[in-house]
Amino acid sequence: MLHLIDSHHLSTPEVICVAVIEAAPDRLIMIDCGPANVFANVVGELRKRGLDPEHVRELFATHIHLDHNGGAWRWQKEFGTIIHVHPKGAPHMVDPTRLVGSATRHNAYWLSSERLLFAGDIAGVAIGGGPILPPCPPPDIDIEAWLSSVGKIEKIAPDRLCLTHFGLFSDPAFHLKELSDRLIAWAEWIKNALRAGKSEEAIVSEFEQFAEQEILRSGIGEKGVAVYEQADPAAMSVTGLSRYWKKHHPEALAVSG
Numbered sequence: 353m354l355h356l357i358d359s360h361h362l363s364t365p366e367v368i369c370v371a372v373i374e375a376a377p378d379r380l381i382m383i384d385c386g387p388a389n390v391f392a393n394v395v396g397e398l399r400k401r402g403l404d405p406e407h408v409r410e411l412f413a414t415h416i417h418l419d420h421n422g423g424a425w426r427w428q429k430e431f432g433t434i435i436h437v438h439p440k441g442a443p444h445m446v447d448p449t450r451l452v453g454s455a456t457r458h459n460a461y462w463l464s465s466e467r468l469l470f471a472g473d474i475a476g477v478a479i480g481g482g483p484i485l486p487p488c489p490p491p492d493i494d495i496e497a498w499l500s501s502v503g504k505i506e507k508i509a510p511d512r513l514c515l516t517h518f519g520l521f522s523d524p525a526f527h528l529k530e531l532s533d534r535l536i537a538w539a540e541w542i543k544n545a546l547r548a549g550k551s552e553e554a555i556v557s558e559f560e561q562f563a564e565q566e567i568l569r570s571g572i573g574e575k576g577v578a579v580y581e582q583a584d585p586a587a588m589s590v591t592g593l594s595r596y597w598k599k600h601h602p603e604a605l606a607v608s609g
């Protein structure tokens with residue numbers, strides 16, 4: 353059985369989802385535990401559901417960003433939870449889950465019995481009926497690797513995706529198409545801004561407005577914009593995508609004449 357726990361990050365719902373699989377009566381498997389400041393919330397939510405947090409035997413971390421797994425040490429310390437990070441780390445221990453795609457330093461986990469893929473951030477951020485946005489924080493954004501990971505997920509053809517930000521999505525094909533299209537569009541947007549010689553400050557301010565419009569167009573309002581900003585700050589995507597161009601394709605930034 354699958355439990356999705358809203359960790360109420362900074363008292364805000366639908367920012368960070370913690371997924372827990374009941375693999376056996378005394379064996380829980382967690383995918384991304386959230387930051388340390390939601391540890392008590394998650395423990396409380398497990399107990400409310402009649403689950404014992406001591407039974408969280410393993411934690412599968414999609415990646416080591418603080419908002420996803422900053423609290424991993426707490427689980428290890430309090431309950432002896434074993435933490436899996438690297439795809440080749442312990443494939444024999446992952447039953448009933450097994451590993452699938454990975455972008456740079458990012459794993460997704462495949463629960464074959466449910467045809468459900470725990471995507472971390474690889475399948476983007478989609479909250480409360482808003483758009484599907486690609487979080488692009490520094491330092492390791494690599495568009496080609498990301499698109500290739502999306503391709504791997506499409507090949508597996510899951511029935512559903514579980515996103516850390518936020519929850520279950522039942523139309524992966526549509527979802528992944530929107531994600532890829534927007535990832536490419538955002539990367540182009542940043543490339544053009546860099547080529548125009550704008551300062552980082554100016555780019556951040558313009559990109560924040562651009563991203564805000566994309567969110568508002570979905571009809572989820574200013575409150576929705578704030579939740580997205582908490583889950584996926586626009587300024588971080590500017591830094592991440594700027595680094596991507598400078599590191600991987602500096603020639604694309606050269607302005608001739």
Ligand SMILES: [Zn+2]
Nearest residue numbers: 473487516517
């Ligand atoms: Zn994230």
